[in-house]
Amino acid sequence: MAQSEIPPAWRSAVTLILKTGKKGKEIIWTGDSEQDFEESFLGAWLYEAHDAIRTFLSGASPSGCSVVMDRPAGTTFEFYFLFKGRKAYGKVLLKTDGKSVVIFSAHLPRKPKLSCE
Numbered sequence: 001m002a003q004s005e006i007p008p009a010w011r012s013a014v015t016l017i018l019k020t021g022k023k024g025k026e027i028i029w030t031g032d033s034e035q036d037f038e039e040s041f042l043g044a045w046l047y048e049a050h051d052a053i054r055t056f057l058s059g060a061s062p063s064g065c066s067v068v069m070d071r072p073a074g075t076t077f078e079f080y081f082l083f084k085g086r087k088a089y090g091k092v093l094l095k096t097d098g099k100s101v102v103i104f105s106a107h108l109p110r111k112p113k114l115s116c117e
Contacts, residue, residue, distance in 0.1 A: 003063040003116060006077050011057040014094050017101050018050040026100045036107040041083060049083060049106045053090055056081035065116035069093055072102060078114055 021027045023046060029037075037049055056062055056079065064079030076093040083106070091105035 003065055003079075003114060005061050006057065006064050006079065010075055010077065010094055011062065013098050014092060014101055015054045015057050017094075017099070018054045021100065023047075028100065028102045030102065030104055033103050033105055033107075036105065040088070040107040041086075044084065049088075049103070052081055052083045052088070053092065053106065056090075065114045067091060067115060069104075074102070076104070078105070080109065080114070 017026050023029065027050065029046060034046065037044070037046065041049075062079065064077045067076040067078050069076045072093065072095055074093045074095040076091060078089070078091040081088050081090050087109060089105055089107060089109040089111075090103075093102040093104060095101065
């Protein structure tokens with residue numbers, strides 16, 4: 001299986017939440033994801049990752065892989081995006097209510113390919 005275009009409706013919902021949501025309420029970082037981000041990008045702020053992910057998702061035909069997560073309920077995609085000129089790995093879940101996201105990953109890649117490649 002190969003990467004496919006991330007659905008426009010998912011992208012629109014996630015970009016809106018990342019633009020207008022508040023950390024800890026609509027934007028939830030797992031403990032591991034926050035730590036991995038801070039270790040990968042010393043001195044960077046979480047909101048900068050929100051901006052970089054939004055930029056990627058707002059681009060022309062961004063692609064990634066659908067990922068099945070046990071919980072919480074929602075739709076998850078993994079993808080590569082640029083953060084401060086460096087390739088980064090992201091995995092974001094849009095909860096079924098469409099009003100919040102969980103950021104599972106936003107760090108330097110640990111594998112050369114996404115799970116669907």
